[in-house]
Amino acid sequence: MSTAEHDAWGSEDVSSGKGAGDENFPVGSLLISRDQRPNVHAYYDFARVIDDIVDSTKLDPQAKIDRLNAMEGVVRGTVAAPARPDAQTAVKVREMFARTGVPVETATDLIVAFRQDAVKNRYETWDELLEYCRYSANPVGRFLLELHGEGPETAGPSDALCTALQVINHLQDCADDLRALDRCYLPREWMEREGAKVEDLYGPFALPALRRVFDAMLDGVDVLNDEAARLPALVHDRRMRMECAVIVGLSKRLAARLRREDPLAGRVKLSRGDVLAAMGGALRVIRR
Known part of the structure; x- marks a missing residue:
């Protein structure tokens, strides 16, 4: 290994200590x-x-x-x-x-x-954010589907699901991302339209203008989740089909929670009841 290659790695340990249990959705679950x-x-x-x-x-x-x-x-x-x-x-x-x-x-x-x-650390438009998600989130779904030998017809709904999950995560972490990393994924165009400021994310609760931005982003998530709902029927592997159906259900339930709850007031997360309901819904989907 050359000196330049060695220097590129650095010596700092940057591990966050997080694991699969820290994610919204199970990674490599029993499904x-x-x-x-x-x-x-x-x-x-x-x-x-x-x-x-x-x-x-x-x-x-x-x-x-x-x-x-x-x-x-x-x-x-x-x-x-x-x-x-x-x-x-x-x-x-x-x-x-x-x-x-x-x-x-x-x-x-x-x-x-x-x-x-x-x-x-800033995004001007919704489309710019979606382009970021194309690389930050969509490859995960494509990896899982390729691993299971699924066809190209699954790519569109999978991308929609992964992008929806990424935007949901941005909303969950919007305050923490700004405080820790000075990073804000809320489209600046929509912030200006509603009269919201990035500094509003430091508050203990979402002001009306910021709440309207959250809801506009969730409108986009709902469209993505509608497209994602087509995915399970396109997946041939039964276990993977169930996995996809569960995650689609969880994505919809978490988006609904973000409609009702304030991510500035506390972490918005799934309940055990949400998980059980999503699994029940998935069973109904794959039996059709």
């Missing part, structure tokens, strides 16, 4: 077949590491980009990986892609988004 779960977990571990890199408060923007570039190089097989846990997640995901034949872009597209996060 995923046992033989595929290690592949899903390899992908998740890699995604968590690169997410931690870009969200680190210990690294400056260029250091984040250098480390992300090094991770991409390992995935593509052009950079040697040091014997450290973060770099080894890239080795494992590269090996997984070679073994399964899933396109490597389902991982490297995530890095496109995270490099953007390193230098960009």
Whole structure:
């Protein structure tokens, strides 16, 4: 490994300590077949590491980009990986892609988004936010579907579902993202239209103008969830079809909660009842 390659990795530990249990939705849940779960977990571990890199408060923007570039190089097989846990997640995901034949872009597209996060902290329009989600979220769904041998007809509804989940996450974390990272994903165009300011996110509750922005974004999420509802019927693998149906139901329920609850007043999250109801709804869907 050259000196330049070694320097790109840096020495700072940027792990957030988060795991699958910290996500809105189960990663590699029991609905995923046992033989595929290690592949899903390899992908998740890699995604968590690169997410931690870009969200680190210990690294400056260029250091984040250098480390992300090094991770991409390992995935593509052009950079040697040091014997450290973060770099080894890239080795494992590269090996997984070679073994399964899933396109490597389902991982490297995530890095496109995270490099953007390193230098960009405001979004002008809804369309600009959707373009970001194309790289930050949609590859996850495409990875899972490719892993299960699903066809190209699933891509559109899957992208809609992943984008909906990403926007929901932005709404859940809007205050924390601003405080910790000076990052705001709420479209500036809509903020100005409603008379809201980014500084309103520091408040203990959403003012009416900010609430209207939240609701406009949820209107967009509802459209995406309607498109996502087509996904389960297009999936051939029974367990994956059930997984998709459950997640579509959870996405709709979490969007509804964000309509009723205030993400500035506290974390808006799914209840156990939401999960059970989504599973029941999924069973009805796949039996049709």
